[in-house]
Amino acid sequence: MRVVSAILEDFRNLSVRVDLACGINVFVGRNGQGKTNFLEALFVACMGRSFRPGRLADLVRFSAPGATVELGVEERGIVTPVRVSIAGSQRRHRVGGRDNCSLSEVAQMIRAVFFGPDDLDLVKGSPSGRRSFLDEAIRVHHPPYERLLMGYQRLLRDRNQLLRDFGSGRHPPEELLASYEGELARWGGQIVSHRSRYLRDYSPMAVELVARHTGGQLTLELAHECTAGPCGGAIEVGDAQEMLLGRLRDLRGEDIRSGSTTVGPHLDDLRLDVNGRAARLFASQGEQRQVAVSMKLAQLALWRQKFGVTPLLLLDDVLSELDSTRIRLLLDAIAGWQVQAVLTTTAPPDVVWKDDDACFRVKEGGICRVDFDKVADEA
Amino acid sequence: MADILPKPLQRLILVLAKLPGVGSRTAMRYALHLVREGSDRLEELSAALDETRREVSLCPSCFGMSEGGGLCPICASPERRGETLCVVEGIGDMPPIESAAQYAGRYFVLHKLLSPLKGVGPQELHLDRLLDTVRDHGIAEVVLATPLTTDGEATATYLSRLLTQEGVRVTRLAAGVPVGGAIEYLDRLTLSRAFQDRKEL
Numbered sequence: 001m002r003v004v005s006a007i008l009e010d011f012r013n014l015s016v017r018v019d020l021a022c023g024i025n026v027f028v029g030r031n032g033q034g035k036t037n038f039l040e041a042l043f044v045a046c047m048g049r050s051f052r053p054g055r056l057a058d059l060v061r062f063s064a065p066g067a068t069v070e071l072g073v074e075e076r077g078i079v080t081p082v083r084v085s086i087a088g089s090q091r092r093h094r095v096g097g098r099d100n101c102s103l104s105e106v107a108q109m110i111r112a113v114f115f116g117p118d119d120l121d122l123v124k125g126s127p128s129g130r131r132s133f134l135d136e137a138i139r140v141h142h143p144p145y146e147r148l149l150m151g152y153q154r155l156l157r158d159r160n161q162l163l164r165d166f167g168s169g170r171h172p173p174e175e176l177l178a179s180y181e182g183e184l185a186r187w188g189g190q191i192v193s194h195r196s197r198y199l200r201d202y203s204p205m206a207v208e209l210v211a212r213h214t215g216g217q218l219t220l221e222l223a224h225e226c227t228a229g230p231c232g233g234a235i236e237v238g239d240a241q242e243m244l245l246g247r248l249r250d251l252r253g254e255d256i257r258s259g260s261t262t263v264g265p266h267l268d269d270l271r272l273d274v275n276g277r278a279a280r281l282f283a284s285q286g287e288q289r290q291v292a293v294s295m296k297l298a299q300l301a302l303w304r305q306k307f308g309v310t311p312l313l314l315l316d317d318v319l320s321e322l323d324s325t326r327i328r329l330l331l332d333a334i335a336g337w338q339v340q341a342v343l344t345t346t347a348p349p350d351v352v353w354k355d356d357d358a359c360f361r362v363k364e365g366g367i368c369r370v371d372f373d374k375v376a377d378e379a
Numbered sequence: 380m381a382d383i384l385p386k387p388l389q390r391l392i393l394v395l396a397k398l399p400g401v402g403s404r405t406a407m408r409y410a411l412h413l414v415r416e417g418s419d420r421l422e423e424l425s426a427a428l429d430e431t432r433r434e435v436s437l438c439p440s441c442f443g444m445s446e447g448g449g450l451c452p453i454c455a456s457p458e459r460r461g462e463t464l465c466v467v468e469g470i471g472d473m474p475p476i477e478s479a480a481q482y483a484g485r486y487f488v489l490h491k492l493l494s495p496l497k498g499v500g501p502q503e504l505h506l507d508r509l510l511d512t513v514r515d516h517g518i519a520e521v522v523l524a525t526p527l528t529t530d531g532e533a534t535a536t537y538l539s540r541l542l543t544q545e546g547v548r549v550t551r552l553a554a555g556v557p558v559g560g561a562i563e564y565l566d567r568l569t570l571s572r573a574f575q576d577r578k579e580l
């Protein structure tokens with residue numbers, strides 16, 4: 001599966017037609033020209049939502065009535081149009097001749113993965129970003145996981161309310177709190193177990209890719225930091241539930257004093273060490289970027305193994321801090337997987353391109369194909 | 380628009396709009412319809428309402444619906460097995476259980492589920508009455524048939540703790556594969572629950 005063409009109408013500042021190559025497509029331009037907007041158009045057409053915060057209506061060119069993006073998706077020589085139209089707050093997908101397709105129908109045709117500058121937060125930011133990284137990946141493999149997360153959040157708020165009721169002298173029966181702890185542990189234990197099982201499959205892949213993309217210079221270690229207790233390796237649901245329940249009971253007194261639940265998957269983290277030290281604190285910005293990109297590529301590799309389809313790879317401005325050796329290793333890895341990729345940059349990296357790759361110049365909402373060796377001169 | 384209507388009609392519209400699923404536009408449509416239909420229809424409705432108000436109340440034993448202030452037909456029936464009690468969230472849960480024709484015991488209607496966030500605690504579920512019923516009627520088994528939502532499950536868990544202390548057998552409706560359902564298409568949360576709840580044959 002690959003995207004052969006994209007036709008955009010009034011999508012932000014873009015109304016263009018672009019024919020894409022099946023390897024790496026490089027979009028070069030100064031800031032504010034529409035590079036990220038183009039990636040966003042591809043992403044919205046595949047996933048039905050943007051990777052940027054904001055409303056659907058923001059995607060429509062200022063003062064235009066609506067926007068459309070139509071991708072030509074080729075599979076074994078047959079090109080199927082996948083078209084998304086946005087008007088006001090409404091989104092509609094058409095696949096082939098069928099209108100009003102659901103997102104899961106679109107997902108069967110095509111998926112996209114986006115890497116942006118903010119992905120650095122995966123390494124640098126707070127634990128919540130790493131939790132959502134895990135949760136999002138697990139959701140792809142196991143859609144009902146979403147309901148587990150929602151149920152857990154709900155029960156968490158219930159227990160916190162009971163803790164505050166206790167704290168404020170209204171005395172709900174002890175048994176009531178115990179019941180909610182039982183429920184919380186039942187749902188939370190499933191989440192802990194899901195995460196640990198995902199990490200069992202994911203970690204070796206991430207470790208391997210970081211090593212490969214840095215020519216062995218960086219060694220990544222991942223550890224599931226579980227507030228409920230040690231959970232190296234994959235932990236069974238029942239064990240996770242028991243562990244969590246024990247901790248909830250132990251911490252009840254403290255939690256009543258603080259008015260919140262201080263143990264559970266809502267506080268767990270994924271610890272990342274590079275060459276034996278916490279990546280968040282000791283790795284350079286470039287190394288952090290490298291780890292983040294490799295970790296996301298590892299997620300993608302797992303999808304590939306599982307679903308057999310390779311998502312379209314969208315890389316926004318992620319090469320800027322990498323030296324040319326590492327950029328080449330990364331691009332080689334992408335080429336090696338035969339993944340179609342679209343990446344943006346302000347200056348094209350000085351590497352050897354392949355026949356399957358193509359270069360485009362983005363200027364004031366216009367996009368045209370240029371030769372790799374010409375683009376630097378014109379910039 | 381409603382201000383140009385006579386005051387009583389405006390009040391009727393406001394009352395109707397409190398019904399579930401009825402907005403102010405539908406309420407106005409209903410009100411105008413009743414008036415247009417004439418006094419017979421209004422008489423009929425007001426008589427039915429009046430009778431309901433006078434005759435229908437909560438059964439003092441199970442908190443289901445009863446007529447004339449007495450026990451409901453189920454509590455009054457000598458054919459119902461008196462030693463099992465099925466706890467449901469609402470009165471609406473009883474007809475389906477009845478038509479499934481598997482259950483011949485009695486009921487207890489909670490009318491609410493526990494929800495600390497919404498301020499619903501055990502007091503709001505008149506659980507003292509549930510315990511009285513269990514003790515006074517020598518109930519041997521309580522079947523918990525609250526929904527499989529977070530509130531329903533938490534309520535069931537709390538009730539089972541409470542009732543086990545009374546020495547009564549507590550059971551929970553099984554969760555799992557629907558009859559006639561193919562495993563392949565079953566959502567995996569349900570499926571994993573079905574595995575947890577599997578039973579010896």
Ligand SMILES: Nc1ncnc2c1ncn2[C@@H]1O[C@H](COP(=O)(O)OP(=O)(O)O)[C@@H](O)[C@H]1O
Nearest residue numbers: 012013031032033034035036037058060061062
């Ligand atoms: N809804 C919109 N309609 C028209 N132009 C927009 C809209 N949203 C953003 N833009 C314009 O898009 C440009 C930014 O494009 P972007 O793709 O983020 O730039 P870059 O090339 O740096 O990635 C800005 O000039 C902005 O004014």
Ligand SMILES: [Mg+2]
Nearest residue numbers: 035036316317
């Ligand atoms: Mg940009």
Ligand SMILES: [Zn+2]
Nearest residue numbers: 438441451454
């Ligand atoms: Zn009754």
